[in-house]
Amino acid sequence: MNDWNDDASRDLMSLGGRLALLTRGEGSWVWDADGKRYLDFLGGIAVNCLGHAHPVFVEAVSRQAAVLAHVSNYFASPAQLELAARLKRLAGTGEQGRVFLANSGTEANETAIKLARLHGMPSGRSTILVVDGAFHGRTMGALSLTPKATYRDPFLPAVPDVVTVQRSVASLEAAFAAGGVAALFVEPIQGEAGVVELPEGFLTRARELTAEHDALLILDEVQTGSGRTGDWFAFQHEGIIPDAVTLAKGIGAGFPLGALITFGATSELFYPSTHNSTFGGNPLASAVSNAVLDHIEKEHLLENVNARGAQLRAGVAELPLVAGTSGAGLLIGIRLSRPVAAEVREAAHERGLIVNAPTEDVIRIAPAYTIGDSEVAEFLTQFRAALAAVASSHETMETPA
Structure with a gap:
């Protein structure tokens, strides 16, 4: 199969980078053409409120x-x-x-x-x-x-x-x-x-x-x-x-x-x-x-939106680089203490987690209304790892030789 980036460069308008070639989704998960699985906590930018391929x-x-x-x-x-x-x-x-x-x-x-x-x-x-x-x-x-x-x-x-x-x-x-x-x-x-x-x-x-x-x-x-x-x-x-x-x-x-x-x-x-x-x-x-x-x-999903939103805000509060949160329900901004949001997004992507960096110091998440304990736990695990990786890289750069 041809490199999809080559196809995209040849055939699509050059309006922004594409992180992966996604081929299918189920619930809060998507898979790319190489079979790598990602936890989708951006939801198509607040679109996929029921996740992917929901039976309804x-x-x-x-x-x-x-x-x-x-x-x-x-x-x-x-x-x-x-x-x-x-x-x-x-x-x-x-x-x-x-x-x-x-x-x-x-x-x-x-x-x-x-x-x-x-x-x-x-x-x-x-x-x-x-x-x-x-x-x-x-x-x-x-x-x-x-x-x-x-x-x-x-x-x-x-x-x-x-x-x-x-x-x-x-x-x-x-x-x-x-x-x-x-x-x-x-x-x-x-x-x-x-x-x-x-x-x-x-x-x-x-x-x-x-x-x-x-x-x-x-x-x-x-x-x-x-x-x-x-x-x-x-x-x-x-x-x-x-x-x-x-x-x-x-x-x-x-x-x-x-x-x-x-x-x-x-x-x-x-x-x-x-x-x-x-x-x-x-x-x-x-x-x-x-x-x-x-x-x-x-299905009273708005109750889950409120409960999971509170759970996520509490879960990220003590993570490295996190200075605070904003938003309501499942539209959450995670404010970082340094302007490294793009790096955090990339580190999360490498670990199979999809988030967004609308500004240089904010990570935005907007997951499906259907998320449960397992998705929240996976998000916190991978997001913590992404933040730690970025924090560590900056500590290394700032350490005198």
Whole structure:
């Protein structure tokens, strides 16, 4: 067999390194083309909430594919209607809420940008506020809401009238005082920034300010939604109600799917011809999501998310190089005392453990909701070994000859 790296270099866009050629998965484990087994504690970046090849996922795909996989947006399907009603119930929108089904988190956020424009433009308000460190996607609209220069600057000019505020209530209040705000986009926990939590009271004050200034509070729960933080949505921990929330990743457990959920009067902003999607919410994607969300609910997996999250945070607390943790449920950032996250990720990979380094001093983990004692124990064993190897290498380098 040809070296897969050669094939990738020849045939795929050069957009980032690939660590291995994975060929199959089962539960929290995946295998590469050489038969090496890895414990997957990244979960496809917070996607594979039921792990790999879960029977519920496999059965839903097989059953629906044999009946009706896709129809255009000129038609509805039973699975689509069921999913919309389910998401409204889980989000607590009440009868007035509405759902738009898309293909990804980026597309859900693009839809929300248009929602903000529809809300603000009649009164001449076009400013969209975003929070420093945010990541909302890679397409031009979503990228314009992503302040990270290395992502955005090669594609300037961006969508206009986007203003970045710092992670503080004072900065948020100053931005609203300047006027012209149509919407605030905010992630309850910033995953790509290193699993960064917002300051206490930030979301509550954001809800107050957006209401006072007739602006929309739009929460990006692409990573935090679908139960990842131990409740169906992270905003539910705060006791607030947004105007709209976007989600993806875990909603399909590996099947491409995203959604925008609206609350109250915001649900009436879109009208025919303002937006749509050919593939969004097709019968196959909707059936898979229904099966996944139903399984999470019936098996009380959110209880496991909270219990295993606490177990993991306690387990890593005393490991070498660990300075602290952040996040909620099974979206966890492990903050390191030195900027060696990339080295730790590589050392973990060598030992058959998949984790992620979103910043130079943070390791991110987002394992399946189904993990148990054995997966937690294996993770702690291999992660401890990876940390020790990196710590030892730096001690060797720093020891005088």
